[in-house]
Ligand SMILES: Nc1ncnc2c1ncn2[C@@H]1O[C@H](COP(=O)(O)OP(=O)(O)OP(=O)(O)O)[C@@H](O)[C@H]1O
């Protein structure tokens with residue numbers, strides 16, 4: 161039943177390029193990449209139990225690595241792969257020392273990492289384009305429909321992989337590591353190994369999505385892929401949609417981006433209204449939208 | 461001769477200035493059960509954590525089948541064949557009971573995407589074996605206490621270690637449950653495992669073990685056959701203490717006038733399950749009332765309803781006025797202090813800070829005097845006053861919870877399973893303290909227990925709660941004859 165509903169929704173989404181405007185497609189395309197960001201974040205927070213305040217560190221690494229390589233004439237597909245790799249390597253370097261720390265320190269380190277990356281980009285403005293951003297000459301496709309389909313397919317495939325991972329035996333172990341590390345160790349699980357793996361997977365998808373996003377946007381800038389506020393938006397999206405559900409994170413991200421776009425005429429008020437809605441949902445449905453629906457389904 | 465399966469020698473652990481385990485040594489052969497006893501805070505759980513690598517020994521050696529493992533990380537020790545059943549249950553709350561057991565069956569692999577078919581069947585079989593068959597699909601938070609402990613044993617069975625360390629498996633269990641847990645532990649011996657068993661249920665331990673080692677202040681004070689160790693002079697003095705005596709009251713409290721607490725027609729539902737059914741109960745000023753009931757009978761629910769922590773139908777009156785609709789904080793300020801079974805300490809605050817919080821509504825002079833009295837009652841808390849509550853031993857936490865409730869100088873003190881995890885000698889002290897309270901203050905006590913040897917001597921009146929209903933009430937001397945089956 162659930163699968164049928166999902167398929168119908170998917171078909172409906174896939175048919176959009178045939179009947180909606182290029183503007184709507186553009187909004188959704190960005191929203192889908194955000195969906196992947198949010199899902200990758202949910203894997204860390206919802207399952208590994210680690211609050212990563214710096215999802216944009218990973219995303220930014222992917223985006224800028226891809227963009228810089230593109231400026232040196234590397235083929236697009238190689239740039240995207242390299243971006244993903246850079247994010248994974250960066251993620252490892254960050255996670256290795258950070259995962260030893262207890263409690264909120266891990267979150268703090270990830271936050272600092274974003275600030276450092278931001279500074280590096282600004283300092284090396286000659287190479288990175290600094291505050292103005294890095295112009296990217298190549299594109300994934302010139303057709304808005306193709307771009308849309310690409311983003312949708314990427315979202316669906318990432319979602320399937322992340323969801324299956326979270327539901328697998330390895331996902332159960334990961335949850336155990338996140339909920340009670342000492343117990344998990346006493347049951348014979350190498351907690352550091354499992355958390356690192358989760359971090360790598362999360363970084364892989366963040367980096368991939370970041371790299372693809374800049375090729376779609378035609379530019380990589382601090383404001384769109386690195387700034388703390390972008391990270392906050394991803395976190396809100398994931399919590400709004402429902403922690404520990406993976407799917408919820410994607411839905412939350414799409415909701416947040418689309419709502420922001422619809423309310424754009426409100427100008428300054430826009431962010432305020434969207435944040436207020438997010439706050440209300442989080443206050444009244446702490447399990448998020450999807451979490452709430454799942455609960456209701458269980459009870460019925 | 462085969463070497464012992466587990467060989468511990470010279471093990472020492474210091475926490476700051478405190479030596480929790482001091483030059484400890486013992487060995488356990490395959491198919492042998494060694495009992496480890498000792499007063500609260502004597503280092504039993506720490507010794508187990510050292511063997512498991514959860515705490516790092518300062519010096520000493522732990523050998524598993526001849527291999528030195530003392531410096532290995534915990535997960536490697538676990539894989540090598542040692543399993544630990546923690547003193548406090550540590551379920552994964554978001555997973556079902558079945559998933560919790562399954563987890564213990566999984567290999568430590570990143571690429572294990574689908575658990576093998578056999579895992580599910582195995583997990584179910586283990587669940588059945590420990591008596592969890594009916595609740596496999598429930599979440600641990602909805603389980604009664606004993607079932608949580610069963611689940612911990614199930615995980616240990618699933619891991620199938622050669623050496624099993626079991627920390628207080630009997631705490632909080634009824635006679636029948638202790639019997640069934642003993643049978644499971646005995647089956648470990650038959651399978652040729654080496655078992656290290658810690659518990660304060662002296663009878664339960666003595667009936668099960670091949671040898672006993674007694675600890676005090678981190679050190680071994682006696683070792684040998686159970687009955688010999690129990691007869692040992694030092695063991696008697698520091699651990700066993702004397703028997704708990706019945707203290708008949710000189711004058712029975714007045715029972716005229718408005719009762720202090722009056723519960724009528726109290727019903728509580730958790731979802732569809734009824735936890736209390738039309739319960740009626742009265743407590744008069746200065747009375748000591750015990751509510752006796754097996755695990756899951758509804759004692760904690762009753763107390764939580766009185767404290768305003770769960771919604772209920774029916775009436776609860778305090779000094780003649782209805783409590784319904786009042787917040788838990790208002791009820792507490794009204795003079796009802798509950799010492800919950802789950803302790804609810806502030807883990808990241810020190811012992812002293814926890815006590816100060818309990819006494820914050822008292823005048824300073826009063827508070828200081830109480831603190832002195834309580835430190836006198838539980839001397840070990842005084843010596844741990846700067847330590848974080850989270851790091852206290854199980855029994856020390858229990859003492860702190862009781863002490864904090866007493867700090868509030870309540871009119872009505874509700875004690876929910878206060879004996880949980882306390883050494884016999886402390887039970888004796890607590891018993892004397894309750895008696896002193898009764899003689900010297902006007903406090904009223906409502907005590908929930910399934911340990912009747914503790915509940916009866918202090919009671920003026922006893923209620924028996926069974927399957928959500930009060931099925932008997934009367935004076936303690938008639939309990940044995942009329943309602944004692946299953947408890948004595
Ligand atoms: N992390 C820690 N920091 C400081 N002190 C600690 C720490 N862990 C344990 N202790 C202290 O070490 C002593 C031994 O604790 P342990 O838990 O081993 O006692 P125990 O014998 O298991 O007692 P119980 O019967 O009450 O469970 C206690 O006094 C405890 O307060």
Ligand SMILES: [Mg+2]
Nearest residue numbers: 505547853854
């Ligand atoms: Mg202990």
